[in-house]
Amino acid sequence: MPLIGLLCAWLADPNDLFAQSWAPGYEDFELIELAGPEFFSGAELYATDFAFDHRGNLLVTTQGGFVFYMLRDGSFASDPDTGEAVPFLDLTDEVTFEGQGGLLSIALHPDYPNQPYVYLYYTVDPTDNDLEDGLHRFTRLTRYRADPASDHRTADLASRAILLGETWGSGAVAHSWFHPNAALAFGADGSLLVSTGDSDNFGATFDACYDNIEDDRIPAEQNIGQLRAQFLRSYNGKVIRIDPLTGQGYSTNPFFTGDPDDIESKVWALGLRNPFRMTIRPGTGDPDPAQARPGALYIGNVGPASWESVYVSREGGENFGWPYWVAHVEFDPDADPLVKLDPDRTFGDVPRPDPEQVTLPVFAMHRSSSLDEPVFPPGVTEPSTLPYRNRCMIGGAFYEGTTYPSDLAGHYFFGDCIFNNLFAAQFDDADNVLKIKAIGGSLRSFSQGFNLVTIKADPFGGDLFFSFKRGIYRLGSTLFPNQIQASRWFIYD
Secondary structure, three states: OEHHHHOOHHHOOOOOOOOOEEOOOOOOEEEEEEEOOOOOOOHHHOEEEEEEOOOOOEEEEEOOOEEEEEOOOOOEOEOOOOOOEOEEEEOOOOEOOEOOOOOOEEEEOOOOOOOOEEEEEEEEOOOOOOOOOOOOOEEEEEEEEEOHHHOOOOEEEEEEEEEEOOOOOOOOEOOOOOOOEEEEEEOOOOOEEEEEOOOOOOOOOHHHHOOOOOOOOOOHHHOOHHHHHHOOOOOOOEEEEEOOOOOOEOOOOOOOOOOOOOHHHHEEEEOOOOOOEEEEOOOOOOOOHHHOOOOOEEEEEOOOOOEEEEEEEOOOOOEOOOOOEEOOEEOOOOOOOOOOOOOOOOOOOOOOOOHHHEOOOOEEEEOOOOOOOOEEOOOOEOOOOOOOOOOOEEEEEEOOOOOOOHHHOOOEEEEEOOOOOEEEEEEOOOOOEEEEEEEEEOOOOOOOOOOOOEEEEOOOOOOEEEEOEOOEEEEEEOOOHHHHHHHHOOOOO
């Protein structure tokens, strides 16, 4: 099963019925399809992420390794003779996409197209080891230049540079179906932030997943399951901060060793399970990378059997506690049976974090809305006809536009991959949550293969765009058709 079905499919409701609904006050919202399942069909072509270019058009990634150039009307850069879509880049011979792996993330250099760099994060198995089941793999971060000769609609293949994961052991472990590569985001200081999950198969170790592979293929010290998230010499369970031109860590990073190529030197924050999507809050940070202030980084973290959470990294060095902490709750094996900590095993220099040094989420939502307090902190939800239910956190984007109802200005929109629910959270200047609002429920049908995967804000007008695995959509409103139309149709010739 491909990524997005597996992201939390094992917890999906077998009685899923598609009944799109909007919360009171937001009934005039509508989800507008730009490109749907007639194009994004089959695992290799499932839409995973997208990035806006300087014209407001989109570069869309697919799980199997394609990147397509999509115009804002939903059409694709195509062959003039056949009319077929021409990929911006085809990495399908390199990308493995079983389980939750594949080409999941894309980002463009903040000075694009003056620096026409496109960054891609995916899973690979480049070896000829007769183990092509997709689980014997690692993560890779590559950079390509968009070719000006094609009006930036195709990649210059000769420009390829590998920033992480050139060989085994130089990328993050991706040895299970779960939680490999996650997200890319640029800081206000131009640094590239890269998140990676713990790559743990609910407690499995290399003994189960790496048989018949040479012992030196992956560092043995990383054979510690979920505790990779606490181990500084592993990319897993971390956000790293690197120079987008060299791939090296900054000397201002919190764990810098003196060698910018050391994994520790790149680590920005740790203790995460599956930080699948993240974004910088607008208006935060400092443009000088020497100040080490990329901005308030909002991280959506997929939980185990209980809490889905959003964390904020403000200064770097935060430890969010996983697997010893699940959101704001210290690990309880009875409440979270999917957390595997072996009390009889010695883990060397992977200490249990001091509870006083664990950074708690800014908010969390329980997978069961039947709890008396399904949202942490309590008292921040607004009354709604829709349940505050989230079974698979999809971190989102800040709405900075003017076309939606004014009470949503500056709100952080986030969602859920299973029920395809949409929420908006209001924060104060110190990143404390003030209110969480339910916006819409069952925006697309899970049972028909739609899963919310990505939420991003259009830099030209602020409207929110979504990937639902089988399509790219925009959140519109019948109340403001003229303004939304103007914000949607930017020059793309």
